Amino acid sequence: MLRLSTRDPGFDKAFRRLVRDRRESGEDVARDVELILADVRNRGDAALAELSARFDRHQLVSEDDWRIAPEACAEAYAALNGDLRAALDLAAARIRAYHEAQKPEDRDYVDATGVRLGAVWRAVDAAGLYVPGGRAAYPSSLLMNALPAKVAGVERLVVVTPTPGGQINPLVLAAAHIAGVDEIWRVGGAQAIGALAYGTQRIRPVDVITGPGNAWVAEAKRQLYGVVGIDMVAGPSEILVISDGKSDPEWIAADLLSQAE
DSSP, X not given: OEEEETTSTTHHHHHHHHHHHHHHHHHHHHHHHHHHHHHHHHHTHHHHXXXXXXXXXXXXXXXXXXXXXXXXXXXXXXXXXXXHHHHHHHHHHHHHHHHHHHOOOOEEEEOTTSOEEEEOOOOOSEEEEEOOOTTOOOHHHHHHHHHHHHHHTOSEEEEEOOOGGGOOOHHHHHHXXXXXXXXXXXXXXXXXXXXXXXXXXXXXXOSEEEOOOOHHHHHHHHHHBTTBEEXXXXXXXXXXXXOOSSSOOEEEEOOTTSSOO
């Protein structure tokens, strides 16, 4: 984390250097992601296993190493503190109700000339959801991506999430249980996006990928747009402005090139 204050004498120079470094780093990320995606496309599960060991310190050997069973999600939900469970249930109910009201209606009618017209809405067959892991856990993000898909009628909902050192936040598992996620795979980063787009020996491809991630995840979605549908190319925030309303704002810039998910 690099902290810059507008009150510092060297602020302008430091800020320009930060912007320059970020642009140069973006080119490096694009090259790295291109190589990772090509590796996943060519070698499938073998590439996922090597990259997960390198970046997440997680060995993909047994089936339990690869995939989290629905029973584990149900157990995580049951073990939650009552207040946390109630909060997740309330959030899920509100998200589901909102998107139920948002569903478009089919049309089927005959116009004045006798021509039958209309439109029929159909959900995609499979959707993939990226859920960040590591130091950050986003059960609310999982709910906000998974529940609209379920409301729309998506038949297969696949979650990919990194599990550094084999660890995963129980709130994420509980949220997956509430949302009715069909598959959870213990892979993250650009390699997980590649697996969802191309498919591997274990993971079948999906039609669309949604969810937040770091710079590598965002770049992977950008490069694979067209191979698979995406929600948008959105990366982590670069600058946060903080002000107490009285003094000059301070700028806090986060290093987007950290390996933290």
